[in-house]
Amino acid sequence: MRVTIREEKKADHNRVEIMTREAFWKDDKLQKDNIGATEHYLVHLLRDGFVPDKLNLVATMDNKIVGHIMLATGSYVTDGNTQTDVLCLGPLTVDPRYQRQGIGTRLIKEGIKRAQEMNYPAIMLYGHPSYYPKFGFQNAEIYDITTKEGKNFDAFMALELYKDALSDISGKFIMHSIYEEEEWLQDAILFDKQAKFRLD
Ligand SMILES: CC(C)(COP(=O)(O)OP(=O)(O)OC[C@H]1O[C@@H](n2cnc3c(N)ncnc32)[C@H](O)[C@@H]1OP(=O)(O)O)[C@@H](O)C(=O)NCCC(=O)NCCS
Numbered sequence: 001m002r003v004t005i006r007e008e009k010k011a012d013h014n015r016v017e018i019m020t021r022e023a024f025w026k027d028d029k030l031q032k033d034n035i036g037a038t039e040h041y042l043v044h045l046l047r048d049g050f051v052p053d054k055l056n057l058v059a060t061m062d063n064k065i066v067g068h069i070m071l072a073t074g075s076y077v078t079d080g081n082t083q084t085d086v087l088c089l090g091p092l093t094v095d096p097r098y099q100r101q102g103i104g105t106r107l108i109k110e111g112i113k114r115a116q117e118m119n120y121p122a123i124m125l126y127g128h129p130s131y132y133p134k135f136g137f138q139n140a141e142i143y144d145i146t147t148k149e150g151k152n153f154d155a156f157m158a159l160e161l162y163k164d165a166l167s168d169i170s171g172k173f174i175m176h177s178i179y180e181e182e183e184w185l186q187d188a189i190l191f192d193k194q195a196k197f198r199l200d
Contacts, residue, residue, distance in 0.1 A: 001061060003103055005110045008056045008068065014196050016058065016068045017043055020093045021197060034189055038181050039091040040197075041188035045178055046072050054114050055087070059094070059103045066098040069107040071115055071123060074178065077145055079171030086158075087115055088175060089125040108135050112159070121165040122158055124173055129154035136160075144170035 008016060021040035030036035047056070050072045059067030071087045078084070089111065094103045112135065115123055124140065125132065137159045141152035143166040150172065158173075160166050177183060 001101065003066070003106055004060045005057055005106055006060065007053050008058045012058055012065055013044075013047070015065045016093075018196060019065065019095050020068065020091055021192070023093045023096055024091070033185060035185070035192050038185065038188045039093070041184065041191045042179070042181075043068070043070065043091055044191065045184065046070055050074050050176065050178060052118070054118065055111060057107060057110060057114075059107055061098070065095075067094040067103040067107050068092070069111050071111050072176065072178075074176035075124065075174060077122075077124075077166075077169055077171050077173050079169075082169075084121060084169050086122045086124050086173070087120050088179070089123050090127065092127075104131075105135075108132075112136075112161070116161045120161055121169070122160055124156075124158050124175075126155050127157065129157070132157050132159075140173065145173050146171075148172050148174050 017040040020043050021037050024037035024039040026036055051070045052073065055071035057069050058065050069089070069092045071089055073085065073087065075088045076083045076085050092104060092107060112123065125137065137157040139152065139154060140146070140156050140158040143158050145158060145166070146152055147156060158166060
């Protein structure tokens with residue numbers, strides 16, 4: 001299997017959104033919110049100035065898109081006095097037909113490498129606590145970083161991008177409000193009614 005990682009192009013947008021919607025779809029969310037996934041709409045929103053081209057990547061196999069990752073700007077850690085910009089990982093998606101073949105791993109490793117080249121100190125995320133530690137992510141609590149509500153839990157993780165990058169940084173992680181689904185849930189429901197999704 002030959003997987004290539006490259007930057008996303010405009011021509012990839014539909015395919016990436018359809019794949020993201022399918023991979024994240026949950027019927028129980030559909031019953032609650034009248035939509036089974038919103039991550040495809042988040043991808044759509046994040047493209048609008050939140051993700052540098054270098055950090056918006058697709059995985060392809062035989063020219064077919066099988067995975068996608070975004071590392072977004074606009075979030076920071078603050079102790080009330082200083083503010084440190086950090087990247088936020090997600091959404092990360094692998095086509096359900098191609099999962100557990102190392103594609104997610106390839107995307108994360110390439111994303112980390114590029115983030116290091118761009119001199120960011122850290123990547124933060126909310127994700128599966130059993131998936132990300134193998135890439136070096138740890139519970140943010142060990143860096144004395146909490147959510148904006150002052151909480152810590154296993155799914156809230158941080159990765160230093162160089163040695164001791166977070167040793168002098170602590171406080172609250174202020175994730176950009178673009179990630180807050182309640183801000184745009186109704187727009188996502190409208191977006192999801194587009195023909196490209198109904199035909200899926
Ligand atoms: C999570 C995801 C990106 C992983 O991509 P992938 O290409 O399947 O992952 P890899 O092949 O690199 O790694 C596979 C390993 O990851 C772990 N893994 C995969 N999916 C997982 C999940 N949902 N929860 C926890 N661990 C998971 C397993 O340990 C697996 O190893 P195994 O096959 O030996 O059990 C993919 O399953 C996906 O798109 N899921 C739906 C969307 C999603 O949840 N995105 C991430 C949000 S945090």
